[in-house]
Amino acid sequence: MLGPDTAAYLIVSAFLFATGALGVLIRRSPLIVLLSLEIMLNGANLALIAFSRHFANGDGQIFALAVMAVAASEVVVGLGLIVAMARKKLELDVDKLSSLRG
Amino acid sequence: MILFSASNVLVWIVWIGAAFACLGSGVAVISFSNPFYSALALIGNLGSLAVLYLLLSAEFVAAAQVLVYAGAVMVMFLFVIAYLGGRADAPWTGHLTVQTTAAVVAAGALLVEIVLVIAGQADGHLAGADEITSAFGSPAEIGRLFLTDQLLAFEITSVVLLVAAVGGVILGSHSRRADDAGA
Amino acid sequence: MTAAAWICLLLPLGSAALITLLGTAVSRRTAGWIATLSCGGAFAAAVVSFVSMLGRSPEDRSELSTAYSWLAAGNFKVGLSILTDPLSMLMMLIVTGVGSLIVAYSLGYMDGDDEERRYFAYMSLFVFSMLMLVQGGNLLLLLVGWGLVGLSSYLLIGFHHERPSAVAAAKKAFVMNAFGDATMAVAFFVLIQKTGSLEFATVFSKAGGLSSTVLALVALGLLGGAVAKSAQLPLQTWLPDAMEGPTPVSALIHAATMVTAGVYLIVRTHPLFELTPHVQEVAAGLGTATLLMAGLIALVQNDIKRVIAYSTMSQIGYMFLGAGIGAYANAMFLLMAHAFFKALLFLGAGIVIHALHGEQDIRRMGGLRRLMPRTWWAMLVGGLALAGMPPLSGFFAKDSILAAALAREDWYGDVLFGVGVAGAFLTGLYTFRMLFVVFGGEQSAYVREHPPHAGDDRLVDWSMGLTVGVLAVLAVLGGWIQFADRWTAVTNFLEPVARSVVEASGTQETVASICAVLLGLTGIGVAWWVYSARRSPAPRSWAVLEHKFYFDELYNGLFYWPAVAWSRILDWTVEGPLVNGSIAGVATATRRTGGLFRALQTGLVRLYAFAVAAGLAVLVLVFIAVR
Numbered sequence: 005m006l007g008p009d010t011a012a013y014l015i016v017s018a019f020l021f022a023t024g025a026l027g028v029l030i031r032r033s034p035l036i037v038l039l040s041l042e043i044m045l046n047g048a049n050l051a052l053i054a055f056s057r058h059f060a061n062g063d064g065q066i067f068a069l070a071v072m073a074v075a076a077s078e079v080v081v082g083l084g085l086i087v088a089m090a091r092k093k094l095e096l097d098v099d100k101l102s103s104l105r106g
Numbered sequence: 107m108i109l110f111s112a113s114n115v116l117v118w119i120v121w122i123g124a125a126f127a128c129l130g131s132g133v134a135v136i137s138f139s140n141p142f143y144s145a146l147a148l149i150g151n152l153g154s155l156a157v158l159y160l161l162l163s164a165e166f167v168a169a170a171q172v173l174v175y176a177g178a179v180m181v182m183f184l185f186v187i188a189y190l191g192g193r194a195d196a197p198w199t200g201h202l203t204v205q206t207t208a209a210v211v212a213a214g215a216l217l218v219e220i221v222l223v224i225a226g227q228a229d230g231h232l233a234g235a236d237e238i239t240s241a242f243g244s245p246a247e248i249g250r251l252f253l254t255d256q257l258l259a260f261e262i263t264s265v266v267l268l269v270a271a272v273g274g275v276i277l278g279s280h281s282r283r284a285d286d287a288g289a
Numbered sequence: 290m291t292a293a294a295w296i297c298l299l300l301p302l303g304s305a306a307l308i309t310l311l312g313t314a315v316s317r318r319t320a321g322w323i324a325t326l327s328c329g330g331a332f333a334a335a336v337v338s339f340v341s342m343l344g345r346s347p348e349d350r351s352e353l354s355t356a357y358s359w360l361a362a363g364n365f366k367v368g369l370s371i372l373t374d375p376l377s378m379l380m381m382l383i384v385t386g387v388g389s390l391i392v393a394y395s396l397g398y399m400d401g402d403d404e405e406r407r408y409f410a411y412m413s414l415f416v417f418s419m420l421m422l423v424q425g426g427n428l429l430l431l432l433v434g435w436g437l438v439g440l441s442s443y444l445l446i447g448f449h450h451e452r453p454s455a456v457a458a459a460k461k462a463f464v465m466n467a468f469g470d471a472t473m474a475v476a477f478f479v480l481i482q483k484t485g486s487l488e489f490a491t492v493f494s495k496a497g498g499l500s501s502t503v504l505a506l507v508a509l510g511l512l513g514g515a516v517a518k519s520a521q522l523p524l525q526t527w528l529p530d531a532m533e534g535p536t537p538v539s540a541l542i543h544a545a546t547m548v549t550a551g552v553y554l555i556v557r558t559h560p561l562f563e564l565t566p567h568v569q570e571v572a573a574g575l576g577t578a579t580l581l582m583a584g585l586i587a588l589v590q591n592d593i594k595r596v597i598a599y600s601t602m603s604q605i606g607y608m609f610l611g612a613g614i615g616a617y618a619n620a621m622f623l624l625m626a627h628a629f630f631k632a633l634l635f636l637g638a639g640i641v642i643h644a645l646h647g648e649q650d651i652r653r654m655g656g657l658r659r660l661m662p663r664t665w666w667a668m669l670v671g672g673l674a675l676a677g678m679p680p681l682s683g684f685f686a687k688d689s690i691l692a693a694a695l696a697r698e699d700w701y702g703d704v705l706f707g708v709g710v711a712g713a714f715l716t717g718l719y720t721f722r723m724l725f726v727v728f729g730g731e732q733s734a735y736v737r738e739h740p741p742h743a744g745d746d747r748l749v750d751w752s753m754g755l756t757v758g759v760l761a762v763l764a765v766l767g768g769w770i771q772f773a774d775r776w777t778a779v780t781n782f783l784e785p786v787a788r789s790v791v792e793a794s795g796t797q798e799t800v801a802s803i804c805a806v807l808l809g810l811t812g813i814g815v816a817w818w819v820y821s822a823r824r825s826p827a828p829r830s831w832a833v834l835e836h837k838f839y840f841d842e843l844y845n846g847l848f849y850w851p852a853v854a855w856s857r858i859l860d861w862t863v864e865g866p867l868v869n870g871s872i873a874g875v876a877t878a879t880r881r882t883g884g885l886f887r888a889l890q891t892g893l894v895r896l897y898a899f900a901v902a903a904g905l906a907v908l909v910l911v912f913i914a915v916r
Contacts, residue, residue, distance in 0.1 A: 005235040006113055006114050006117045007114065007117035007118055007120075007121050007161055008118065008121055009232065009235070010232055010235055011224050011225075011232050012121070012125075013158065013162065014220075014224045014232075015221060015224055016125050016128060016129065016158070018217055018220040018221055018224065019129055019132070019217065020128065020129070020132050021216070021217075021220075022213045022214070022216055022217035022220075023129070023132040023133055023135075023136060023213075024132070024136075025212075025213045025216065025902050026136060026209060026210065026213040027135065027136030028898050028902075029205075029209030029212070029213065029895060029898055029899050029902060030136065030206055030209050030210075031136060032895075033141065033195075035141050035183075035186070035187065035190070036135075036136070036141060036144055037894075038183075039135050039136075039141075039144050039145065039148050039183070040135065040136055042148060042175075042179070043132050043135055043136075043148070043151060046151065046152065046155055046175075049155070049167075049171075050155060050158060050159075053158075053159055053162050053164045053167060054162060056162075056164065057162040057163055057164065057235060057238065057242075058232070058235045058236065059236055060235075060236035060237065060238045060239075060242065062242065062243070062247055062248065062251045063251065063255070063256065065164050065166070065167050065243060065248060065251075066248065066251050066252060066256045066259060067259070068164075068167050069166075069167060069170060069248070069252075069263075070259050070262075070263045072170060072171065072174055072175060073174075073263045073266060073267055074263070074266055075175075075179070076174060076175075076178065076179050076267070076270070077266050077267055077269070077270030077271075077273075078270070079179050079182060079183070080182070080270045080271070080273065080274040081270055081273050081274065081277065083182055083183070083186045084273065084274050084277030084278060085277065086186060086190070087186060087189065087190075087277070087278070088277055090189075090190055090193060096190075096193060098893070098894045098895055099893055099895065101894070102891060102892030102893050102894075103892055205895060205896075205899065208899060208903070209895075209899055209902070212899060212902040212903045212906050213902060215906040215910075216902065216905060216906045216909065219906065219909045219910055219913060220909070222913070223913060
């Protein structure tokens with residue numbers, strides 16, 4: 005394989021995952037949390053593609069495509085929730101949204 | 107082993123650029139207080155990832171990444187940010203809480219552990235990459251896989267998309283009806 | 290013969306079950322009739338069985354009939370069997386005969402009570418239990434009957450359960466009887482271990498080979514049970530309190546039948562007692578001491594039922610005396626005669642109490658002779674029989690026991706004789722004190738205010754009057770079946786089963802009779818002098834007699850207060866910290882753990898996400914470490 009080894013890609017993927025996780029845990033706005041979630045998913049996708057290339061198996065790419073589709077659906081629902089919360093004049097802060105009622 | 111050939115050097119340069127762009131934009135996403143900037147950083151992240159995919163011979167996935175993710179998903183994000191306007195702002199709290207430190211520790215630990223495993227070459231499994239054919243990662247190959255070996259995944263993915271679409275419609279229509287009733 | 294015996298045993302049980310199951314579906318009086326008719330039917334069956342027994346030759350009169358094998362543990366087998374022999378036959382006749390008369394009397398006495406059905410169910414249960422006791426084919430079934438009789442006694446003493454005194458009396462009776470049950474059980478355990486069986490024949494034949502200590506242990510255990518059930522010294526304190534029960538109950542259970550079960554036990558297991566003559570002498574001694582003590586206490590009692598209760602205690606002392614010296618037939622004869630006249634006295638007292646609307650204190654009665662003449666005559670007959678006046682039944686029965694004491698011809702027998710004769714004096718005295726105070730003299734103020742009246746219900750009057758009349762006839766004539774050594778129907782009848790060890794000569798019989806009758810008449814005379822003719826004022830009663838020789842206080846101090854103190858200590862040390870503490874500790878621990886977990890349910894997404902991330906980090910670490 006030309007360029008860096010699979011290990012390098014995996015390290016990038018690990019960094020992305022950790023960054024995304026940090027974002028989910030630290031930020032208080034649900035919108036930013038969703039964005040961080042996207043980063044995590046992309047990190048996982050990168051790992052999948054890297055392994056797919058390493059083992060010359062196309063299944064990893066299929067998996068990555070499925071992940072992409074699921075991520076898209078999840079974003080749809082998440083954003084719908086955020087918009088609904090905004091309509092209800094709720095404060096967009098995950099710490100304040102601790103009760104499941106309403 | 108680094109082979110000093112022209113293509114290899116080129117690949118290395120592209121890789122370094124794309125990788126650092128990826129990481130940098132990732133950190134930027136979680137750092138900005140203006141969500142609009144965070145979204146833009148994410149678009150950059152997605153783009154650099156597409157480049158990385160190309161380097162890994164996953165052409166179709168790279169294309170799909172740009173089209174679906176950067177094209178559709180991020181546009182949705184930007185629409186909502188635009189709709190929310192000022193309410194979307196997410197400033198930092200300012201002081202360091204136990205929660206924040208603990209989160210940093212946890213994420214850091216995760217990162218360190220994974221890096222250690224990878225550095226240890228995962229028991230030698232990460233030794234050498236297999237050879238690939240030219241058809242690897244091409245749309246034809248993806249299509250073939252989707253419709254033969256991974257048919258189930260294909261179908262389930264479509265169902266998930268359908269459910270998400272229906273869910274989105276319901277979430278949207280509920281709030282409008284509630285608003286009409288309230289107003 | 291045995292078929293009739295089985296019917297006799299099972300009819301009262303059927304009646305009890307029937308009354309219980311029918312509940313309020315039958316009227317109260319119907320329940321009473323069910324009980325009466327079943328007891329009467331049991332008596333008829335007993336008579337049939339008796340007649341068929343008489344048709345057999347004397348050697349052939351014992352029969353053991355087994356229904357099925359009840360217990361089998363290794364070599365130890367017990368069957369559900371009844372023994373029909375002269376001794377059990379005699380008891381069956383007494384129990385069902387007097388029992389059915391008393392149940393018939395209850396038809397009238399308990400009429401109008403709200404819980405009449407419960408009463409008749411319990412009475413039927415009692416009759417069945419007593420029959421089980423006397424008919425039991427082995428010692429284990431005897432013990433079953435023993436326990437059931439104790440249970441029925443408890444239920445019936447505490448019949449008026451809304452009265453705390455009745456409940457306390459029932460508990461006292463049961464606890465003291467339980468002590469006797471325990472000693473009997475120990476005796477049975479020893480017997481099973483040493484002889485491997487509880488069948489009468491096996492035990493009696495193997496008993497000869499046991500060591501004297503073992504035999505003494507067994508005999509003492511049996512004696513303990515007998516003393517408890519028959520309310521003899523030292524376990525006598527429950528009987529006076531048992532008068533809290535309805536009067537027919539006192540008549541049947543605490544005069545005629547249950548308290549005589551101790552005597553029956555000694556006579557039934559007499560081979561064992563004969564092998565331990567010292568224990569047997571102890572039995573006689575206890576009976577004699579009780580006889581004297583009860584007679585003294587009866588002199589100062591003011592409750593009409595308690596006077597008769599102490600007199601029962603005293604007469605059973607005579608029976609223990611008889612059984613203890615080996616005069617088994619005489620003891621059983623006195624048992625039979627006593628059943629007649631004691632039941633008569635109790636039921637007559639019941640008529641008086643019923644007529645005076647529940648008043649039992651003799652100091653508030655007086656002059657009832659003219660108002661209730663028939664009751665007066667019946668009670669007079671009973672009193673004379675009790676005092677041993679010829680030609681009534683008590684005379685024949687009691688004097689033969691005293692003669693048997695003389696026939697021992699040792700110092701012990703003479704002491705027993707002396708005390709027994711003194712007891713005759715006391716008997717005459719206290720009995721006629723009661724009779725003269727209640728029936729003689731002028732009408733008291735209470736009687737003038739609450740005159741006894743004839744009830745509106747003919748059945749009530751007839752049931753009470755007729756049964757008392759029958760008992761009076763029996764009290765008069767019942768003694769004539771045996772007279773000293775002239776004609777001895779009872780002794781002959783019981784010969785195959787319980788041969789008397791002592792035979793009194795004609796002179797001894799005459800001496801005994803003359804002494805007893807003379808002293809009895811003296812007692813009656815003194816009672817007349819003091820209480821009827823009022824020539825002398827009644828002497829002040831001694832405190833020790835009024836306090837019943839302080840036995841209640843003694844037992845209170847010996848058993849009750851230590852038990853209370855000990856349970857307080859245990860409560861403080863064990864119950865509080867250990868039991869409650871552990872349970873409360875479990876509850877507190879659960880609550881605290883729940884609280885801990887509740888703290889986790891903050892609803893904060895970030896916390897949950899952090900938990901996931903931290904868990905993931907730990908998990909990956911584990912995977913790396915384990916590899």
